[in-house]
Amino acid sequence: MNRPRSSNGDEADRPNLNNLNANMKDEKTTHSTTAAANNTNPTTAVINSNRIAYGQYQIDLYFQALTTGKKPITTTDPNKLEQQAREAMSPQGFNYVFGGAGEQATMHANRLAFRQWKVIPRMLRDTLPRNLSVKLFGKTYDSPILMAPIGVQSAYHPDAETGVAKACAALNIPFIYSTASSTPLEEIVAALEETEPPEPSPETEEPASAAEPTTTAPLQTPAEGKETEATRPHTSSTSTLVPDSKPSPSRWFQLYWPVDDDITASLLSRARVAGCEVLVVTLDTFTMAWRPLDLDTGFLPFAVGEGNALGFSDSVFRQKFTDKFSSSGEDQVEDNILAASRYWAGEVFSGHAHKWEDLATLRKLWGDRPIVLKGVLSVEDAVLAARSGVDGIIVSNHGGRQLDGAVPSLEMLPEIVDAVGDRLTVMFDSGVRTGVDVLKALALGAKAVLVGRPVIYGLGIAGTDGAKHVLASLLAEVDQSMGLLGAQTVGELNRSMLRKISYGGDVKTSL
Numbered sequence: 183m184n185r186p187r188s189s190n191g192d193e194a195d196r197p198n199l200n201n202l203n204a205n206m207k208d209e210k211t212t213h214s215t216t217a218a219a220n221n222t223n224p225t226t227a228v229i230n231s232n233r234i235a236y237g238q239y240q241i242d243l244y245f246q247a248l249t250t251g252k253k254p255i256t257t258t259d260p261n262k263l264e265q266q267a268r269e270a271m272s273p274q275g276f277n278y279v280f281g282g283a284g285e286q287a288t289m290h291a292n293r294l295a296f297r298q299w300k301v302i303p304r305m306l307r308d309t310l311p312r313n314l315s316v317k318l319f320g321k322t323y324d325s326p327i328l329m330a331p332i333g334v335q336s337a338y339h340p341d342a343e344t345g346v347a348k349a350c351a352a353l354n355i356p357f358i359y360s361t362a363s364s365t366p367l368e369e370i371v372a373a374l375e376e377t378e379p380p381e382p383s384p385e386t387e388e389p390a391s392a393a394e395p396t397t398t399a400p401l402q403t404p405a406e407g408k409e410t411e412a413t414r415p416h417t418s419s420t421s422t423l424v425p426d427s428k429p430s431p432s433r434w435f436q437l438y439w440p441v442d443d444d445i446t447a448s449l450l451s452r453a454r455v456a457g458c459e460v461l462v463v464t465l466d467t468f469t470m471a472w473r474p475l476d477l478d479t480g481f482l483p484f485a486v487g488e489g490n491a492l493g494f495s496d497s498v499f500r501q502k503f504t505d506k507f508s509s510s511g512e513d514q515v516e517d518n519i520l521a522a523s524r525y526w527a528g529e530v531f532s533g534h535a536h537k538w539e540d541l542a543t544l545r546k547l548w549g550d551r552p553i554v555l556k557g558v559l560s561v562e563d564a565v566l567a568a569r570s571g572v573d574g575i576i577v578s579n580h581g582g583r584q585l586d587g588a589v590p591s592l593e594m595l596p597e598i599v600d601a602v603g604d605r606l607t608v609m610f611d612s613g614v615r616t617g618v619d620v621l622k623a624l625a626l627g628a629k630a631v632l633v634g635r636p637v638i639y640g641l642g643i644a645g646t647d648g649a650k651h652v653l654a655s656l657l658a659e660v661d662q663s664m665g666l667l668g669a670q671t672v673g674e675l676n677r678s679m680l681r682k683i684s685y686g687g688d689v690k691t692s693l
């Protein structure tokens with residue numbers, strides 16, 4: 183069996199840690215003691231159990247330090263991760279990830295929005311066994327975390343998309359493949375298939391789903407004793423089953439929507455064949471934004487063929503390129519990378535937004551698997567999305583990389599959930615840096631949360647192992663913090679556990 187190696191490549195046997203971990207006392211807990219005992223490195227210790235003992239990772243890190251003196255492969259401090267990545271990565275690669283649009287006002291507002299919500303923990307509640315699973319579109323996922331689609335990963339580390347996809351697979355986190363990837367989709371799938379997937383979570387078990395049904399109380403409901411009266415159950419009626427999906431590792435496909443329907447059809451057909459379960463259509467990036475850090479260094483990867491792997495490996499795109507650009511009728515993409523790059527960028531970042539009625543084309547091409555719109559920020563668009571027949575939305579401002587001055591997505595999340603949460607699966611991203619951030623978004627009604635930059639910083643610092651460490655740390659923090667908050671399942675998280683503070687928010691906003 184191919185077991186992923188630890189962050190430090192340390193495969194040495196080590197003793198059972200049960201006595202160190204209060205969570206492990208109870209045989210009925212979600213945590214498989216044998217898994218913890220048998221596994222020999224930090225990130226495998228959290229998998230291969232009936233359910234996943236995410237919090238165990240914290241114990242593993244202490245144990246590693248105590249027994250070997252080894253420190254975590256990247257810092258576990260979210261406020262220091264960015265600086266560590268800056269020191270490890272090439273300046274262009276780092277700037278591309280770190281940078282936001284304009285004066286980065288939205289990027290900072292995303293963090294401030296999180297700081298303006300505080301959690302109200304509840305005491306004297308048994309929070310074991312803890313269950314982080316959620317149900318999305320009829321499928322149970324082990325945790326509410328998804329890997330955000332991030333383009334051009336070869337610019338950050340040679341492990342690139344394949345490394346991040348492997349890290350996600352090791353932790354049962356769905357990997358969302360970006361249209362702007364630097365690795366062809368099929369190459370990643372082949373690499374994943376070489377690695378034995380972790381055991382799937384039992385589908386028969388009743389999940390503590392945030393999605394179906396969930397409980398969402400009105401804002402600022404008094405916490406004391408109100409969970410049952412004040413919560414408002416709603417179900418996601420559009421939870422399309424995914425009949426032909428593989429149990430895990432799970433992958434979704436993100437589309438930058440080409441102008442040419444033939445190319446779109448070809449990309450979606452490949453994504454279906456590759457086993458992508460959900461189509462994520464990104465709406466906010468039909469044109470490049472004003473990004474000063476990249477402008478000042480002249481870094482535009484797509485112009486020189488980087489991040490175009492999906493298009494360059496597409497037979498329909500390639501044939502069209504030859505037909506349009508080859509005077510001899512024989513030139514291939516590789517014969518004129520600059521022209522091919524211009525053609526591809528003109529397709530996916532054309533400057534022309536598609537229209538709501540065009541979604542019918544995507545539905546026809548994608549069939550009955552779920553479609554999710556990413557980049558919805560207004561209640562009005564969320565309502566249009568619900569009417570359009572898609573299955574879900576991701577409330578997102580692209581991490582502040584597109585329209586500078588756009589509202590923080592967290593600010594809009596509750597209103598959007600209230601408007602369409604009974605019809606659409608509402609997910610969230612932009613600004614998630616900590617486990618508690620994840621819990622806040624879930625408590626405000628998100629069914630799942632996408633994580634972006636922190637994982638890429640992990641990748642930039644230490645490749646696949648770095649990405650895996652960041653994800654494992656985040657999951658551990660979600661797990662531990664959920665217990666401290668007084669919740670046993672994701673479905674218990676609701677707005678009665680939150681308070682929006684009336685002062686100006688925390689002063690320190692370094693993230």
Ligand SMILES: Cc1cc2nc3c(=O)[nH]c(=O)nc-3n(C[C@H](O)[C@H](O)[C@H](O)COP(=O)(O)O)c2cc1C
Nearest residue numbers: 279330331332333360464580581612613614634635
């Ligand atoms: C370097 C970088 C590249 C990205 N590439 C894509 C992409 O190809 N497709 C997409 O839909 N979103 C893309 N995004 C946006 C992310 O999916 C996500 O919305 C964003 O990272 C959330 O912000 P956060 O990372 O600050 O939390 C990218 C973000 C970053 C930082």
